[in-house]
Amino acid sequence: MSEKTPVIKMRDISKAFGSKIANDKVWLDIYRGEILALLGENGSGKTTLMNMLSGIYFPDEGEIYIDDKPVTIGSPKDAFGFGIGMIHQHFKLVDVLSATENIVLGLPGKLDLKGAREAIKKICDTYGFDVNPDKKIYEMSVSEKQTVEIVKALYRGAEILILDEPTAVLTPQETDKLFNVLRAMRDDGKAIVIITHKMHEVEALSDRVAVLRHGHFVGDMLTKDTNAQEMTNMMVGRPVVLNIDRPEPKDPKPRIEVKNLTVRDMDGIIKLDNVSFTANTGEILGIAGISGCGQKELLEAIAGLQPVESGTVTYIEDDGKREELLGKDPLEIQNMGVALSFVPEDRLGMGLVGNMDLSDNMMLRSFRRGKGVFADRKSPHKLAEKVVHDLEVVTPSVSTPVRLLSGGNVQKVLVGREIAEAPTVLLTAYAVRGLDINASYMIYDLINKQKAAGVAVIYVGEDLDVLLELSDRILVLCGGKVSGIVPGRGAKKRDVGMMMTRLGGSKDEK
Amino acid sequence: MPWWKALLIRVAAIALALLVCAVVTMLFTGENPLNVFSAMISGSFGTSRKIWALLQGIAILLCVSLAVTPAFRMRFWNVGGEGQILMGGLACAACMIYFGEVVPNWVLILMMTVSAVVAGAIWGGIPAIFKAKWNTNETLFTLMMNYIATQLVAFFCNIWDKKGSGIVGIINPSTEAGWFPVLGGQRYLLNVIIVALLVVFVYIYLNYSKHGYELTVVGESEKTARYVGIKVEKVIVRTMLLSGALCGVAGLLLVGGTDHSISTTIAGGRGFTAVMVSWLAKFNPVVMILTSFIIVFLERGSSDITSRFGLNKSFSDILTGIILFFIIGSEFFINYRIDFVHNSEKEAK
Numbered sequence: 001m002s003e004k005t006p007v008i009k010m011r012d013i014s015k016a017f018g019s020k021i022a023n024d025k026v027w028l029d030i031y032r033g034e035i036l037a038l039l040g041e042n043g044s045g046k047t048t049l050m051n052m053l054s055g056i057y058f059p060d061e062g063e064i065y066i067d068d069k070p071v072t073i074g075s076p077k078d079a080f081g082f083g084i085g086m087i088h089q090h091f092k093l094v095d096v097l098s099a100t101e102n103i104v105l106g107l108p109g110k111l112d113l114k115g116a117r118e119a120i121k122k123i124c125d126t127y128g129f130d131v132n133p134d135k136k137i138y139e140m141s142v143s144e145k146q147t148v149e150i151v152k153a154l155y156r157g158a159e160i161l162i163l164d165e166p167t168a169v170l171t172p173q174e175t176d177k178l179f180n181v182l183r184a185m186r187d188d189g190k191a192i193v194i195i196t197h198k199m200h201e202v203e204a205l206s207d208r209v210a211v212l213r214h215g216h217f218v219g220d221m222l223t224k225d226t227n228a229q230e231m232t233n234m235m236v237g238r239p240v241v242l243n244i245d246r247p248e249p250k251d252p253k254p255r256i257e258v259k260n261l262t263v264r265d266m267d268g269i270i271k272l273d274n275v276s277f278t279a280n281t282g283e284i285l286g287i288a289g290i291s292g293c294g295q296k297e298l299l300e301a302i303a304g305l306q307p308v309e310s311g312t313v314t315y316i317e318d319d320g321k322r323e324e325l326l327g328k329d330p331l332e333i334q335n336m337g338v339a340l341s342f343v344p345e346d347r348l349g350m351g352l353v354g355n356m357d358l359s360d361n362m363m364l365r366s367f368r369r370g371k372g373v374f375a376d377r378k379s380p381h382k383l384a385e386k387v388v389h390d391l392e393v394v395t396p397s398v399s400t401p402v403r404l405l406s407g408g409n410v411q412k413v414l415v416g417r418e419i420a421e422a423p424t425v426l427l428t429a430y431a432v433r434g435l436d437i438n439a440s441y442m443i444y445d446l447i448n449k450q451k452a453a454g455v456a457v458i459y460v461g462e463d464l465d466v467l468l469e470l471s472d473r474i475l476v477l478c479g480g481k482v483s484g485i486v487p488g489r490g491a492k493k494r495d496v497g498m499m500m501t502r503l504g505g506s507k508d509e510k
Numbered sequence: 511m512p513w514w515k516a517l518l519i520r521v522a523a524i525a526l527a528l529l530v531c532a533v534v535t536m537l538f539t540g541e542n543p544l545n546v547f548s549a550m551i552s553g554s555f556g557t558s559r560k561i562w563a564l565l566q567g568i569a570i571l572l573c574v575s576l577a578v579t580p581a582f583r584m585r586f587w588n589v590g591g592e593g594q595i596l597m598g599g600l601a602c603a604a605c606m607i608y609f610g611e612v613v614p615n616w617v618l619i620l621m622m623t624v625s626a627v628v629a630g631a632i633w634g635g636i637p638a639i640f641k642a643k644w645n646t647n648e649t650l651f652t653l654m655m656n657y658i659a660t661q662l663v664a665f666f667c668n669i670w671d672k673k674g675s676g677i678v679g680i681i682n683p684s685t686e687a688g689w690f691p692v693l694g695g696q697r698y699l700l701n702v703i704i705v706a707l708l709v710v711f712v713y714i715y716l717n718y719s720k721h722g723y724e725l726t727v728v729g730e731s732e733k734t735a736r737y738v739g740i741k742v743e744k745v746i747v748r749t750m751l752l753s754g755a756l757c758g759v760a761g762l763l764l765v766g767g768t769d770h771s772i773s774t775t776i777a778g779g780r781g782f783t784a785v786m787v788s789w790l791a792k793f794n795p796v797v798m799i800l801t802s803f804i805i806v807f808l809e810r811g812s813s814d815i816t817s818r819f820g821l822n823k824s825f826s827d828i829l830t831g832i833i834l835f836f837i838i839g840s841e842f843f844i845n846y847r848i849d850f851v852h853n854s855e856k857e858a859k
Contacts, residue, residue, distance in 0.1 A: 305736060331739025342737070350737050353730040360723075364738045367723050375720045 005068070007032050007191050008053065008084075008160060013062035015048055022048040025062070026217045028210055030160065035182060035192045037206035037223070041235055041436035042408035043394060045215040046195045050162045054086035055079035085153025086162040091145045095138040099131055103152045116155075123154050127184045130177070143174040150181070160191040167201060168434055172290075172464075172497075179205050197436050199228040200465070213237055236438050244444050244469040246488070247452065252280035254316050255456035256302065256325075256425055261311035263297045263480075271297040273480045275311070279425070279456045284447065286471025286488060287460040290500050294480040295460045296345060299427045302458075303342045304330045315425075341423035343415055345430050345460075347407075351414045354403030358384040358395065361402055362417050387416030391442065408439035415446060426450050429460045444470060464493050478503050516844045523840030527833040534832065539821060546815055553814025554807050566698040566768065567806040568799075569705040570760055574777075574784035575791075575798050576705075576712045577756030580749050581634075582785075583716060583793050585729040590637065590652025591781025593659030594630045594754045596774070598761025600663050601629035603772035606681045606688035606765070607670055618688045619766065626762035627755045633659060634754020635747060642743035656781070663774045670772075680770050690767040701767045708756065713795040715752075725749045757781070790837065808833055 006029035015023040022045045030036055040046045051057045053064070055076040063070055066082050073079050079086070093102050104116045117133045124131055131147045140148070146166060153161055163182075167175045182205065186192055196202060202209055203223060210220035211234040218234050232240050256279040263272040272294040279285045287295055300306035302313055304325065313325040315338050325333055333340055348354040352361045362380035370376035384398040391412040395405055402410055415431065428447065432440040447470070451457050461467045467474055471488035476499040483499040532543030539546075554564045574591050581588035605622045613621070637651035670678050682688060693699040716722040728735045728745045735742050764776050787805055791797035812826030 303737075304739075329739055329741075330737065331741075334739060344737065346733070349731060350733045353727055353734050355730055356726075363723065364727065364734065367720055370720060373719050373721070375718065375723045377718070 004031050004034075006030055007067060009063075009065040009068070010049070010053070011063045011065070013049065013052060013059050013064070015045075015052060015057060015060050021215050023052075023059075024215045026212070026215070028217065029220075030191050030193060031208075032159075032191050033186055033189045034207045035186050035194060035205055036220075037202040037209045038193055038195045038212065039197075039202065039209055039231055039235055040212035041438055042434075043406040044212045044235070044436075046212055047164055049212070050086060050164065050193065050195065053079065053084055053160075054162060055084075056086075080156050080158070083157055083159035084162070085156065085158030085160070087146065087149045087153065087164065087166060089164050089168065091149055093137045093145060093148060096136060098134050098136050099140075099148045099151070100133040102137060102148060103133075103155050107156070120151060120155060123151055127154075127181050127188070129181060143170050143178075146170070146178070147181075154185075158190075160193070161185065162193045162195075164195045165197070165434065166194065167196065167198065175201070197434070197440075198463075199231065199437070202231065203228065211235055232437050235436070240437065240441070242437075244441070244466065245448050246470060246472070247448070249280065249283040249451070249472050250454070252283045253318075254278045255281045256458075257312075257314040257316060257322075258298075258302070259312045259314070261298070261301060261313065262309045263294070263301055263306060264309050265297070271480050272301070275477075275480075275482050277475055277482065277485060279458050281424075281456050282451055282454045283472045284451050284457040284459050284470055284488075286467040286474040287458060287477060288464060288467050288474055288496055288500060289477035289483075291462065293477040293500075295477060296429065297480075298477070299342065299344070299429055299458065299460060301326070302425075303340060303427060304328050304333050338425070339421055339423045340425045341418035341421050341427070343411075343418050343426075343428040343431055345433070347410050347414050348403060351418075352402050352410065355401050357401055358388065358393075358398040358413055361413060362387070362420075365417060365421055383417070383420055384413075387413060387420070391416050391446075407434040408436055411435055411443065412439065415443060419446060419450060423450070423455055426455050426457045427460075428457070430462055431459065432466070433462065440466075464496060468493060468496065476500055519840050519843050520837070523836045524833070527836035530836070531829050531832050534828065539819065539825070541819055546819070549815045549818050550811030553811045553818075560810075562696060562698050564806060564810060565702050567810060568802050569698070569702045570763060570768070571780050571783060571787060571806055572798055572802040573705045573708060573760040573763060574757060574780045575787040575802055576708050576795055577753050577760060578781075578784050579712060579753075579788045579793050579795060579798070580716060580722075580725060581753040582788055583722075583729055584725040584746065584749050586638070586641065586746060586750065586753075587649045588634065588637075588652050588750065588753055589649055589782065589785060590634065590655045590754075591757050591760075591784050592777045592779070593652070593656035593781070594633045594757030595761040595764070595777040595781060596656075596659040596663050597633040598626035598630040598758030599765040599772055599776050600659075600666060600761070601625040601758070602688075602762045602765040603670075603678070603681060604666070606770075610682045610687040611685060615687055619690070622688055622766050623759075623762060626758040626765075628758070630758020630761060631751045631755040634750040634752075634757065638747045638750030642746045660774050663772065663776075667773065678772050681772075682770070686770075688766055689770055690763075698768070701763045704759070704763065704767075708759070709795050709799065712756075716793075716795065721745075721748070786834075804837070 008030040010026060010028040013023055013026045026049055028049065038046045048057060052059050053073065055073045055078050058074060064073060065071065071082060073082065094105065097105065100113055100117050100120060103120060104111065120133045123129065129147050129151055131144060131151060137145060166178060170178060182192055194206065206223045208220060208222055209226065209231060211218040211231065213235060229242060232242060259276045261272050261275040265271050275298065289295055297306050301308050302325065308326055315323045315325050323336060344350040359381040362383045363375065366380055367375040381398065387393060388395060388398060393409045393412045395409060402413055411431065418426065431443050435443065447457055447459065459471060468488060468491055473485055474488050474491060474496060475485045476483040476496055478500055481503055483503050486496065528547065535541055535543045535546050553560065555561055574595060578588050578591050602622045602625065605618060605625050609618055609621060633655060637648050637655060640646040640651060641648045667678050668676050690700050724740050724745050727740060728742050732742050765772055769776060783805060787798055787801045790801040808830045812829045815821065816823050816826045
């Protein structure tokens with residue numbers, strides 16, 4: 001591969017936001033016919049670097065060469081002119097338009113939808129995309145929308161495709177499909193850059209990895225010459241232990257008893273169907289399932305946020321007293337003396353207020369404790385400082401709006417607040433989604449500490465490897481039904497995966 | 511951005527605005543702009559009567575701005591201040607007319623206050639209930655309520671007017687029943703004091719009370735509010751009751767404390783001007799003192815110069831428009847930094 005010349009060379013690229021340096025003299029080479037994985041912790045400057053290629057940011061210093069010619073990329077239009085297309089985490093599509101209309105939107109020249117549709121079909125056939133050009137965006141799944149974004153980039157002549165954490169929103173099956181498409185594109189001679197945190201994806205997909213740390217370029221190497229441990233150490237800058245602790249539960253007792261829970265959504269579609277299980281103290285109950293199989297509804301029903309059709313959710317106190325949680329809102333549950341903490345999937349939309357600073361976000365749980373009509377502002381401020389210190393949150397100060405923090409730090413703020421309530425039940429949904437290795441392990445560690453303190457933890461996860469390592473028991477959901485509950489120790493990934501897609505797992509194979 | 515830089519940008523904006531005003535004045539009227547400016551200033555500060563009229567104008571506008579601010583913090587776009595003021599004023603006038611000679615004066619003023627507050631609160635509460643229950647659009651709803659209020663006032667003006675012209679004259683001119691007491695020889699002093707107290711109240715309510723925190727969370731994210739057990743519907747209705755009630759107070763100050771009469775134009779567009787005052791101050795009640803001063807000063811000053819120099823009446827609106835354009839435009843330079851990026855195609859050539 002050494003005789004290849006890079007299609008893009010980035011040299012001494014620097015970019016600062018105010019006093020924060022996002023990229024510091026970064027060198028990066030991107031080759032045709034190769035998939036490059038760009039690795040780094042949250043806030044290490046991966047997305048910033050790629051945004052400079054796609055014309056969203058303009059570098060403060062440094063040079064970009066395309067085919068050895070120095071170029072200036074001043075706008076996304078310039079980037080397209082050089083054949084650079086980027087697929088962002090948040091899709092930029094118009095909901096009410098069809099796939100074709102979105103793809104040709106904003107292109108110069110006469111509107112020729114018929115011709116465009118043919119061209120799109122051809123692109124789809126070449127690389128194996130599965131997309132209906134006439135389908136409206138609002139009717140599409142997340143994975144389909146992403147496909148439209150990729151086709152859009154290709155339609156506009158992208159030779160260099162950048163994907164920012166493309167698998168964060170995909171199911172394992174959808175991920176496999178995406179990877180096949182990306183491999184087909186690589187074999188067609190296109191250059192592909194993928195930003196990701198997931199080590200097994202890097203190993204499965206990429207040809208070469210480049211590592212950034214705190215805005216600096218650490219190094220690059222061929223994927224086949226390295227391994228997850230080495231890459232992680234490079235990212236973090238020190239050796240990291242890639243094992244998750246799983247101490248034996250101490251004296252588990254039933255805490256939450258869910259019986260025959262059935263939930264329908266607003267359109268009357270069954271989301272949870274007759275679900276029953278028990279969560280014990282001092283134990284982590286993992287919830288596995290393909291996304292959208294009722295995980296969200298399950299947690300929100302327990303937390304008092306989801307109307308329920310039938311069933312019971314019973315809270316069992318230490319002395320055996322039983323109390324019904326269903327039909328109560330979060331405030332009533334709190335007033336009953338049930339310390340229930342919930343780390344929801346939608347961090348900035350539900351768990352936190354993006355425009356408020358850290359202190360004010362800490363207040364969400366405690367503002368009612370103030371004297372009389374006044375909200376308590378002092379203790380949340382102290383709590384914010386404690387969380388920043390204890391969980392190593394990277395933030396300019398506790399009066400910074402949380403939306404300005406990176407994903408991992410946002411999650412630390414949220415988890416820190418929820419744990420500070422000294423819960424007896426902790427519900428977490430996708431607690432490490434979008435987090436880098438270092439932050440993820442910190443969250444696992446925090447959850448384990450809660451378990452050791454006798455908290456009943458319900459952990460909804462998407463990474464099966466982690467669920468198998470962390471959980472004491474795993475409840476597998478499939479289409480809103482309980483497919484099975486298996487002990488975490490000794491469970492096989494393959495079996496759990498089968499249970500996720502078929503009720504009861506691989507019955508017909510036996 | 512450091513605070514001094516933001517301040518510098520605003521000062522520069524005002525200076526530029528005055529410069530443009532001066533050029534426009536010279537081009538179109540031939541007057542010496544310095545004379546025009548000094549006339550503007552003397553129009554507001556020239557005599558102690560003018561100063562008190564300015565203070566009164568600020569007080570009423572500030573009162574309405576304070577009223578709409580809690581709703582705005584909650585992202586509830588209450589543009590129905592006009593109607594809520596009218597309803598407050600109408601209730602107040604009704605008390606003065608029907609109970610003027612029946613009850614002692616202090617009882618009457620108490621009745622006026624309570625009825626104005628309740629009337630304003632009801633007018634603000636109706637759209638809030640619809641928003642909370644059926645998620646109706648509050649902007650349209652509150653706007654429509656303005657027209658209903660205007661027609662209600664017109665209707666009662668016809669009933670109360672004895673001469674048949676539809677204009678209610680000064681109410682209780684001989685007994686002065688229900689007129690606000692004159693403090694220290696200044697008839698507007700009580701209004702100013704009441705509004706000053708309201709500034710303190712709204713500031714504390716928004717920034718230090720549980721209610722204030724709840725309505726901010728509801729405005730930012732209803733999902734987050736529900737997640738921590740805040741009853742969103744209750745907060746929406748409660749906040750709009752407060753917003754309407756404070757507008758009702760403005761109506762009370764206008765009818766009981768200023769005009770001692772009622773008409774459909776008594777609110778004078780303040781329900782809408784207050785939207786700008788509140789936004790310019792970024793919903794901060796203390797800063798609103800300054801922004802309402804700027805607006806009232808401009809209005810009074812520019813109307814003064816049109817009469818003094820015999821200019822077309824629209825000319826004062828042109829000057830006000832230019833100055834507001836610069837003030838609002840300066841926010842762009844405070845919120846954004848401008849980078850000049852080279853175009854690659856030009857560079858390649």
